[in-house]
Amino acid sequence: MIRRVAVLPQPPLLIPELAAGAADVCAELREACLAAARRLTSASPDWVVVGAAPGAPGVPEHASGTFRGYGVDLGISLSRVTAPVTELPLPALVAGWLREQAGASSARVRLVDPGTTPDQCELFARELGEHTAVLVLGDGSSRHGPRSPGGEDARAEGFDAGVRDALAEADTGALAALDPALAAELGAGGRAPWQVLAGLAADGAWTADVLYSAAPFGVGYHVAVWERA
Numbered sequence: 001m002i003r004r005v006a007v008l009p010q011p012p013l014l015i016p017e018l019a020a021g022a023a024d025v026c027a028e029l030r031e032a033c034l035a036a037a038r039r040l041t042s043a044s045p046d047w048v049v050v051g052a053a054p055g056a057p058g059v060p061e062h063a064s065g066t067f068r069g070y071g072v073d074l075g076i077s078l079s080r081v082t083a084p085v086t087e088l089p090l091p092a093l094v095a096g097w098l099r100e101q102a103g104a105s106s107a108r109v110r111l112v113d114p115g116t117t118p119d120q121c122e123l124f125a126r127e128l129g130e131h132t133a134v135l136v137l138g139d140g141s142s143r144h145g146p147r148s149p150g151g152e153d154a155r156a157e158g159f160d161a162g163v164r165d166a167l168a169e170a171d172t173g174a175l176a177a178l179d180p181a182l183a184a185e186l187g188a189g190g191r192a193p194w195q196v197l198a199g200l201a202a203d204g205a206w207t208a209d210v211l212y213s214a215a216p217f218g219v220g221y222h223v224a225v226w227e228r229a
Contacts, residue, residue, distance in 0.1 A: 002200060003132050003228050004043035006036040007167055009190070009221035010051065010094040010137045012070045025216060032212035032223040037102035037135070039225050044132035045105040050200075051091025051137040052114045052192045059092045059109040067093055079106040091137045098135070107135065115184070116192045118176060125199025136197045138190020140220020141183075148218025150187040159186050160220035163194065164213040167224040170206035172198040188220070205229040 013019045013026050014033055040047060062081040065088035067074045075085065076096030088096070092109045099107040112124055140160040143153035159182065166174035175198040183191035205228070212223040 005226040006040040007136045007224040009139045037098045041102045041104045047107045048131040049095040049109045049135045053089035056111045056113045121195035122199040138193040142187030142219045144215035168210045170208040
């Protein structure tokens with residue numbers, strides 16, 4: 001049975017070695033993410049991670065990787081078992097870094113394609129099975145403000161406000177109802193993982209705590225922890 005869920009974004013800027021001059025700007029977001037990850041470890045040292053990547057590549061259970069493709073050859077591992085370095089998608093790299101920082105033993109990564117439909121997300125959740133601690137990775141809209149990566153879109157603020165409220169209220173119905181087309185137009189890569197979360201947490205009562213919700217670089221980042229009531 002799932003006892004605790006941590007919902008985090010996955011920007012490479014979370015990692016101080018990659019943030020460079022933006023490290024101080026990212027400090028509040030980073031601390032919120034690390035606090036959420038530590039709370040997840042206190043529920044279980046073995047995590048299941050849900051993220052999104054094109055093609056939904058399989059990730060070996062004990063894989064190791066590096067952030068070399070993001071500018072710094074910083075190695076990570078998904079478990080305490082030594083494994084050869086392989087190319088890993090961003091959600092797996094971020095999960096590995098968080099695992100190490102939070103003192104978890106393992107992070108088993110399961111990926112969905114960003115275009116996965118809500119019904120398919122629900123099916124994915126059912127097939128994932130029961131796990132004590134679940135980490136859900138995904139960013140909000142990349143279109144906040146004129147200097148945002150995706151270019152400004154007035155709908156971004158309302159979209160991410162809705163996500164923040166759903167996370168704050170553990171509202172699985174609101175997450176399940178997110179419009180895939182709108183999310184894609186707004187560059188919200190977390191839509192599919194959040195809808196997997198909706199499927200995972202649909203049964204049962206939850207308490208929710210939002211630790212961070214903002215768009216410091218024109219991208220919506222949300223950090224929340226859900227606990228079974």
